[in-house]
Amino acid sequence: MTILQKRPEQATTAPPTTRPPLRRTGNGGLGIVIRYLMLAIVLAVAIQALSITVANEQWWASALVLAATLAVVGTYATRRAVPLKYLIPGILLMLMFQIYPVFYTFYTAFTNASDGHTISKEESIEAITVDGPIVEGQNADRFALSIAVADGADPNTSPFVYLLVGDDGTVFLGDESGIASLPDSSVTLDDGKVTAADGFTLLNGVQINDRSGEFDAFSVPLDGDEAVKKIGLSEAFAGTVQYRYDEATDTIVDTVSGTVFVAENASWVPEDGGPTLAPGWKQFVGVDNFAKVLTNDTVRNSFIGILIWNIAFAGLSVLTTFALGLLLAIVLNRKMIGQRLTRSLLLLPYALPGFITALVWASMYNKDFGLINNLTGLDVNWLGDVWWAKVALLVTNLWLGFPYMFLICTGALQSMPANLTEAAIVDGASPWRVFRSITVPMLMVAIAPMLVASFAFNFNNFTLIFLLTEGGPFPADNPSAGATDLLISYTYRLAFGDGGSQFGFAAAISIFIFIIVAILSISSFKRALSLEEVNS
Known part of the structure; x- marks a missing residue:
């Protein structure tokens, strides 16, 4: 029996217990200079902002500026907290452009903020007397x-x-x-x-x-x-x-x-009656703005009528654009002459800016000189009649929205496994049966979240309403609520309309819109998840 032994020169050394330090690459000195230069700029801006907020006795703003400055300096002045170096910019931007507007809207909804009521009582006294x-x-x-x-x-x-x-x-x-x-x-x-x-x-x-x-x-x-x-x-x-x-x-x-x-x-x-002195001041009014929506007959009836049309507009917009987009996607999902060119042409309405398209359609709907009436020989008052104005909105939104649905339906159809439909056809299923039982369920799993997002977008589709009909036509007894108004355009008119700005009341309606959209979206997302569970 021979025992083999390793030669001394073949003996392997034990692996090191610690990893050697990584050597930094690049110009580290320049990076340090840039980092501290940026921190100096941040500190300079923070000092200027603090001087302004303290001078105006805005203590809450001073606290926010100080907290943000400490967070930035504490994160970037050291080599630690690497994840925060990537998260801090996003967190600050989210606080500035999302969280703060939301909280300020909630705060405004509980005040009487409006024309002539945007400052404090002390500022009102100073403006009048001094x-x-x-x-x-x-x-x-x-x-x-x-x-x-x-x-x-x-x-x-x-x-x-x-x-x-x-x-x-x-x-x-x-x-x-x-x-x-x-x-x-x-x-x-x-x-x-x-x-x-x-x-x-x-x-x-x-x-x-x-x-x-x-x-x-x-x-x-x-x-x-x-x-x-x-x-x-x-x-x-x-x-x-x-x-x-x-x-x-x-x-x-x-x-x-x-x-x-x-x-x-x-x-x-x-004391003896007469016009009031301007300006007044902003004060807390509790739930008065919310109660006005629910108790004032004119406001309540307008709100309910607009809400019904708002839901119908968003729902019909999603339904029509999805139906047309799916139909075109199915037709063009087969090999045919000019398939790529046709797909590209169908995406043109989606590529054009929506506000330009809305203005073009508004000119086409002109009763006397519009292209639609001139070509068809009709005499329809598209934007002046209540029901025709609603039809015009849905048609225009169909033109603007179907390319998006066509795009996502095409992608979903091309990602489906072909063996399922082939097996169903071999088993004797008709094309309609294959479409209804296989294609649509699998399609809905992929695009159901997109449909929910599209509904939420159309629920607040302010641009189309404002550029095409401006919310009109308006009844003679209520010029603040038009026949084609959505809640968002109605809120805008209350906040910035010719009849005087009502910021607090408009903020209260915005909160109602938020709650309604949240309830509808949560319900729709639950249905979308149930579809995914069924098809998993």
């Missing part, structure tokens, strides 16, 4: 006006002062804190107007016009209810502040007429 009108009396003092900033200050952004010259030649310095006299030796006058002043740089007409909004709202407070207000570029007057706020009674008093305005329903309402 930035409001100053009434010039019969014997009001007149001043020659020059506007200046401190020497070396930025004329576009720095605080400014008024250099005022009275009728007797006395020169005054006026700012937001009040008025004070200036010694004659420190100023130079020309034709009764200051042309130079020690320590100040006078602004020219262009610079004043660039900041005209600030100057129009600015006034120099005097004793009592008086203030100095500018007239044009070279003159000012001393007058009486028209409105004064009484903190003890929470009222605003018109110092000219004596009218007292009380705080009522987030507006300043005169």
